[in-house]
Amino acid sequence: xxxxxxxxxxxxxxxxxxxxxxxxxxxxxxxxxxxxxxxxxxxxxxxxxxxxxxxxxxxxxxxxxxxxxxxxxxxxxxxxxxxxxxxxxxxxxxxxxxxxxxxxxxxxxxxxxxxxxxxxxxxxxxxxxxxxxxxxxxxxxxxxxxxxxxxxxxxxxxxxxxxxxxxxxxxxxxxxxxxxxxxxxxxxxxxxxxxxxxxxxxxxxxxxxxxxxxxxxxxxxxxxxxxxxxxxxxxxxxxxxxxxxxxxxxxxxxxxxxxxxxxxxxxxxxxxxxxxxxxxxxxxxxxxxxxxxxxxxxxxxxxxxxxxxxxxxxxxxxxxxxxxxxxxxxxxxxxxxxxxxxxxxxxxxxxxxxxxxxxxxxxxxxxxxxxxxxxxxxxxxxxxxxxxxxxxxxxxxxxxxxxxxxxxxxxxxxxxxxxxxxxxxxxxxxxxxx
Numbered sequence: 001x002x003x004x005x006x007x008x009x010x011x012x013x014x015x016x017x018x019x020x021x022x023x024x025x026x027x028x029x030x031x032x033x034x035x036x037x038x039x040x041x042x043x044x045x046x047x048x049x050x051x052x053x054x055x056x057x058x059x060x061x062x063x064x065x066x067x068x069x070x071x072x073x074x075x076x077x078x079x080x081x082x083x084x085x086x087x088x089x090x091x092x093x094x095x096x097x098x099x100x101x102x103x104x105x106x107x108x109x110x111x112x113x114x115x116x117x118x119x120x121x122x123x124x125x126x127x128x129x130x131x132x133x134x135x136x137x138x139x140x141x142x143x144x145x146x147x148x149x150x151x152x153x154x155x156x157x158x159x160x161x162x163x164x165x166x167x168x169x170x171x172x173x174x175x176x177x178x179x180x181x182x183x184x185x186x187x188x189x190x191x192x193x194x195x196x197x198x199x200x201x202x203x204x205x206x207x208x209x210x211x212x213x214x215x216x217x218x219x220x221x222x223x224x225x226x227x228x229x230x231x232x233x234x235x236x237x238x239x240x241x242x243x244x245x246x247x248x249x250x251x252x253x254x255x256x257x258x259x260x261x262x263x264x265x266x267x268x269x270x271x272x273x274x275x276x277x278x279x280x281x282x283x284x285x286x287x288x289x290x291x292x293x294x295x296x297x298x299x300x301x302x303x304x305x306x307x308x309x310x311x312x313x314x315x316x317x318x319x320x321x322x323x324x325x326x327x328x329x330x331x332x333x334x335x336x337x338x339x340x341x342x343x344x345x346x347x348x349x350x351x352x353x354x355x356x357x358x359x360x361x362x363x364x365x366x367x368x369x370x371x372x373x374x375x376x377x378x379x380x381x382x383x384x385x386x387x388x389x390x391x392x393x394x395x396x397x398x399x400x401x402x403x404x405x406x407x408x409x410x411x412x413x414x415x416x417x418x419x420x421x422x423x424x425x426x427x428x429x430x431x432x433x434x
Contacts, residue, residue: 007033009058010065012100020096026051032207033059036183041204043197044185056153056183057094060127063151063181065101070124074148077127078176080169082159083302084109084131084279085286090155091129098127108134108144111279118143132160132168139175146176157186157193159329163302166192173200187332188325218340219331221366222381223355225347232346233262234373236318239344240268240296241387245289245312247333248298251319259298259318260395267389270296284396301326309333314382317345320354324361331364344382 004025005014017023025033028046036042036059044052060077070076081087091107098105103126108117110133117134121143128135128144138144152173160166173182182201186193197204226232240246240263250256253274263270271285271294288294290309301321312334321327327345334341345366347355359366371378378384 002030004029004058008037009033009062010101013058013062013097016097016100022054026055028052028207029055029058032205035205035207036060036181037062039063039181041181041201042183043189043201043204043206044183045189045206045208046185046187052155052185053090053093056155056185057090058097060151060153060183061094061098061101061103064103064126067150070104070126070148072124073121073143074145075125075128076148077151077153078135078146078149078172079127079129079153079155080132080135080160080172081109081129082131082156082163082165084111085282086156087129087131088283088286094127094129103127105129108138109279110134111282114138114141132165132172135172136168139172146172149176149180151181151183152176153183153185154196155185157184157196158188158325161192162325166196169196170200187328219334219343220340221331221343221345221359221364223345223347223359223366223368224378224381225349225352225368225370226372227349229348231372232318232348235346235371235378235384236316237263237266237268238373238378238384238386239314239316239382240270241385242314242383244295244314244383245292245309246296246314246316247312247330248296248316248318249321249330250298250300251322253300255319256298256300263296263298264392264394266387267392268296268387269294269392270298271395273297273299275300275302281396301330313341315341315343316382317343320345320347320351320358324358327358327362327364342381 001024003014003023004017005011007025007030028044029051032042032044032055036056042056044055046052056079060079064076068076079087079090081090087107087109091105094105104124105127106120106125107129108120109131114134114137117138118141121138135144139146154160154169160169182204184197184201184204189197224235226235236248236259240248248259250259253276256272256274260270260272271288273282273285277285285294285297289297315331315334317327317330321330331343334343345355369377369381
């Protein structure tokens with residue numbers, strides 16, 4: 001069996017991986033790391049959860065180690081991520097590995113006070129993990145230069161394209177040395193992503209673990225057909241009450257907020273994730289879900305992209321996605337790193353033809369089952385159960401004790417006490433001045 005040491009990685013890095021419980025490389029790591037260590041441009045295609053972060057991160061750290069020192073505001077490695085959450089996960093994954101080589105990794109993302117990033121860049125940074133917009137902001141303020149970047153990694157490039165970030169990515173690549181090494185990873189390599197590859201990568205070595213449709217090979221898919229929306233709502237409540245972590249998808253931010261309120265109203269601990277949430281709220285939701293304290297995450301497509309959380313056994317499409325690629329991205333939140341998972345699409349009768357066409361494009365075979373909230377099949381497939389607990393406050397607010405009384409206002413010293421209307425006990429008053 002091939003080990004990370006066999007791929008050419010140094011002993012300090014291999015030791016950190018062992019401490020993290022990582023001993024055997026995934027297929028894309030086994031194939032691409034040697035080429036990346038050799039300084040070649042790499043084009044990696046593979047499903048979410050196939051180990052791409054270490055595939056570009058390990059060679060980047062190894063190649064930067066011992067090749068000189070970074071100076072403030074001028075990183076030598078750059079990782080571009082489509083979302084804040086993914087950027088945070090990349091930085092966390094690489095931090096200990098970088099420290100073992102004496103390197104420093106920071107992240108700069110939107111939604112955070114830019115002054116924090118300016119202060120972080122005031123000391124030498126070896127690897128910068130960034131969302132494109134925030135990196136461009138720092139360049140515009142003359143706080144960041146990419147002139148020393150020797151290696152650039154672009155993660156989830158197809159999601160960058162879907163979110164409209166490729167123009168900013170091009171600007172950042174133009175601001176870095178054209179002869180630098182570039183590593184690009186994506187689930188799909190068509191359209192605008194292919195144009196990016198043709199223009200910015202030099203004779204890249206391509207490694208593909210599997211076609212994008214294979215991202216769902218370890219999953220079981222179901223179309224659960226319901227009669228109407230009230231029935232669907234009841235089914236969602238039963239599924240949300242199951243044991244284990246569940247991600248539910250809605251098409252709109254308003255739909256996410258409304259669904260979270262419904263679930264919390266019956267005592268189910270759920271939080272929402274979408275683009276209008278503050279960075280603090282997004283971080284709280286991700287960390288709570290990752291730790292298992294938050295069992296249900298309700299999200300829009302863009303907000304949940306790139307989230308790398310293991311042990312998510314069920315993905316639920318409350319709203320069927322509009323495109324087959326979105327279905328695959330959503331489904332990729334489960335069955336990560338070779339594990340199994342269940343993907344459920346809730347289908348109202350009127351949506352059946354639309355969802356059938358979607359499944360064909362995604363090359364997914366899904367078993368169709370007619371259900372309602374009390375169907376035994378629903379419990380068998382998802383682990384759904386009946387549950388109704390005490391209402392929960394909005395996320396981030398503490399639960400107030402029932403019938404809690406407000407503390408009485410303290411009366412200023414020597415203040416007069418007014419006489420109650422209608423008689424009663426005499427009240428003290430100050431004597432009138434004469």
